[in-house]
Amino acid sequence: MQLNEKELNILHILEQDARASIETISKMIEISEGEVQSMIEKLEAQQILVRYTSIIDWSKVAGHEGVTAMIDVKVTPKRGVGFNEVAQRIYRYKEVQSVYLMSGAYDLSVTVVGHSMNEVARFVSEKLSTIDSVISTTTHFQLKKYKHDGTIFNHDQEDKRIVVSP
Template identity: 65%
Template sequence: MKLNEKEVEILEILQKDARFEAADIAKMTGLAVTEVADTIRRLEEEKVIVHYATLVDWAKMDNFTGVTAMIDVKVTPKRGVGFDEVAERIYRFKEVSSVYLMSGVYDLSVTVEGKSMNEIARFVSEKLSTLDSVVSTTTHFQLKKYKHDGMIYTSKQQDNRIVVSP
């Protein structure tokens, strides 16, 4: 699909903040409100715009105990389907939030979310590593999120103390 410059501009605006109204985007792009709304509707129907999401800093919640892990997976691709078949089997697990085909030592990068490190460990040992095509895995647990999808999660606290010198 080939998009024109204004359509790409609309996508870039929505990617930064999906809460913009069509009227606001129209002002930013110089297009008519109906043209912006029609473009967004068409891009949604054609699955160029796949989903709208909210980024939440769960670490700020006192009672949140969730864990995220990034798992590198080495697989043996199958003749005729390559990595697609095993990737599909992996992304169908409810614990999996994303799967990417990667270059380098490992073939797939899998992001998994769970309630505890033990839950993720059970997922890896009982579900992921038992798949026929999976040769090996390496699991990395996220300890702290600094930036995600272009949004910075941590900010330096400003020191408001008065400087006192002798």
């Protein structure tokens, strides 16, 4: 779908701040609030603007840290549906945050969130690896989040590196 410049501007603004008000967006791109509202409704109806989200640093909330794992999955695609069928089976699990078709050594990249490493391990061994098309998995546990969706975490900490100059 081809979008006009104002629609693209609205998308960029909302991508940076999903809480931006209609009034603010209207002033930023210099069109009426009614036009902004109707453009947003159009983008939502066409499922271009899919969801408004918040980014939370759970590491700062005691008892809610959780564990995130990135799992590389090698699968056998099925004739006629390719990778879509197995991807759909995987993304239906509540533990799964995202599924991407990838190029390279593995076919799918799956992001899983659990309360503990054991919970993620059980998901991989009891649910993910038992799917018929799944050949192998490699699990990578996230140790620290530095940047997510363009948001830098812990940027308020002072840079303690020594400045080196010639």
